[in-house]
Amino acid sequence: MNINFTLISQAMAFAIFIWFTVRFVWPPLMRAIETRQKTIADGLAAGERGKRELELASQRSADVVRDAKQRASDIIAQAEKRAAQIVDEAKGAAEDEGARILAGKKAEVEQEVFRAREALRQQVADLALAGASKILRREVDAKTHADLLASIKAEL
Amino acid sequence: MASGTEVTPTSYMSHHLTNLTSSIGDGAFWTLHVDTLVMALLTGIVSFGFLGWVVRGATSAVPGKRQAFVELAVEFIDEQVKSAFHGDRHAFVAPAALTVFIWVFMMNAMDFLPVDIMAWIYERLGLHNWRSVPTADVNTTFALALSVWLLMIFFNIKVKGLGGWIHELVCSPFGKNPLLWPVNILFNLVEYVSKPLSHSLRLYGNIYAGEIIFLLLGMWAATGLSGTVFGTLLGAGWAIFHILIVTLQAFIFMMLTVVYLSMAHESH
Numbered sequence: 001m002n003i004n005f006t007l008i009s010q011a012m013a014f015a016i017f018i019w020f021t022v023r024f025v026w027p028p029l030m031r032a033i034e035t036r037q038k039t040i041a042d043g044l045a046a047g048e049r050g051k052r053e054l055e056l057a058s059q060r061s062a063d064v065v066r067d068a069k070q071r072a073s074d075i076i077a078q079a080e081k082r083a084a085q086i087v088d089e090a091k092g093a094a095e096d097e098g099a100r101i102l103a104g105k106k107a108e109v110e111q112e113v114f115r116a117r118e119a120l121r122q123q124v125a126d127l128a129l130a131g132a133s134k135i136l137r138r139e140v141d142a143k144t145h146a147d148l149l150a151s152i153k154a155e156l
Numbered sequence: 157m158a159s160g161t162e163v164t165p166t167s168y169m170s171h172h173l174t175n176l177t178s179s180i181g182d183g184a185f186w187t188l189h190v191d192t193l194v195m196a197l198l199t200g201i202v203s204f205g206f207l208g209w210v211v212r213g214a215t216s217a218v219p220g221k222r223q224a225f226v227e228l229a230v231e232f233i234d235e236q237v238k239s240a241f242h243g244d245r246h247a248f249v250a251p252a253a254l255t256v257f258i259w260v261f262m263m264n265a266m267d268f269l270p271v272d273i274m275a276w277i278y279e280r281l282g283l284h285n286w287r288s289v290p291t292a293d294v295n296t297t298f299a300l301a302l303s304v305w306l307l308m309i310f311f312n313i314k315v316k317g318l319g320g321w322i323h324e325l326v327c328s329p330f331g332k333n334p335l336l337w338p339v340n341i342l343f344n345l346v347e348y349v350s351k352p353l354s355h356s357l358r359l360y361g362n363i364y365a366g367e368i369i370f371l372l373l374g375m376w377a378a379t380g381l382s383g384t385v386f387g388t389l390l391g392a393g394w395a396i397f398h399i400l401i402v403t404l405q406a407f408i409f410m411m412l413t414v415v416y417l418s419m420a421h422e423s424h
Contacts, residue, residue, distance in 0.1 A: 004188070005180060006189040007296075007302070009193050009299075010193065010299035011299040013197055014255075014300055018251070018252050018255045020204050021204065021252070021255040022252065024211065025207045025254070026250065028212075029226065029227065032214040032216040032223075033231070039217075
């Protein structure tokens with residue numbers, strides 16, 4: 001154990017090595033490590049954000065799908081209602097039309113009957129008048145008894 | 157092991173424990189342990205050169221295996237410093253701790269080199285006396301401990317001011333009362349003397365003792381068949397155990413450095 005100049009030389013070497021590490025080794029390595037830590041932290045945060053956004057988006061898409069389904073079923077229900085309404089209206093219109101046609105025809109028939117009856121009445125009156133005139137040719141003057149004949153005709 | 161002469165245990169031990177010296181002036185102090193200095197510089201240049209090389213190509217993207225290894229060591233040191241030192245550790249204390257740990261670890265690790273094979277190689281290189289382990293030389297450990305000690309005083313003055321430091325020397329730990337001043341000063345003196353001593357001698361003692369045991373086992377291995385068998389087995393066992401000691405001592409030395417520097421930053 002003999003202390004000598006080696007001590008001083010070693011101390012100088014030590015100082016140089018410390019200077020080298022303080023100056024050239026530690027700061028750049030720490031910078032690299034810290035930059036990487038920041039990158040990793042940012043990446044993790046971005047991943048977290050992406051996950052949350054995906055959750056939100058899927059929630060939103062589910063909402064949209066549910067809405068669309070709701071609307072579709074609404075539209076279908078409305079359409080069915082409208083269809084039933086149209087059928088009902090058509091049915092009503094057809095019934096009305098039928099009734100109207102029927103009424104028209106009935107009126108026509110009645111008119112025909114009336115007209116036939118009038119014609120018949122005329123004919124019967126004519127016949128009766130002819131028969132009566134034939135019988136009463138001699139004693140009855142058509143002119144003088146015209147109002148009587150007309151009243152008979154009207155009774156028929 | 158000079159060829160031709162009888163090898164005795166004494167000559168074997170002293171051969172392995174003698175430094176290659178070079179005189180640079182008059183007096184016992186002005187000698188240089190060339191082997192200690194060269195091995196220390198070599199380990200330092202290799203390890204810090206490696207660190208510098210890796211850091212120069214360091215990327216903040218996905219690191220390669222080499223960079224990941226360096227980062228592992230650096231972050232380990234950083235964690236330790238963070239737990240012991242509360243301040244801006246990145247400015248000086250943490251990189252200094254990294255330097256201490258890596259360098260002391262590498263110098264301790266020279267203990268793994270097989271003593272006699274290395275001696276044979278050094279002999280071929282024309283180096284008769286050459287000790288591989290710089291930390292088994294008390295000059296190295298004292299150099300490190302005294303540097304830390306000076307840094308400690310430097311930070312004491314830098315943080316608290318010269319007056320603050322002297323006030324602390326006089327009034328801490330027992331109190332401000334003038335009657336207690338001599339006790340405080342004596343106490344602090346003992347502390348300031350014992351810190352570098354325990355700091356350096358712990359490392360030196362452990363590594364030196366480890367080297368001695370390797371030498372003893374090497375000597376035993378030369379005594380016959382059973383000596384060879386047991387010397388080999390125990391040598392292997394001691395080398396494995398030594399991995400722990402080498403790392404642990406480097407770690408302790410680094411932690412003490414951090415703690416001393418941290419104490420220098422705190423006021424009492």
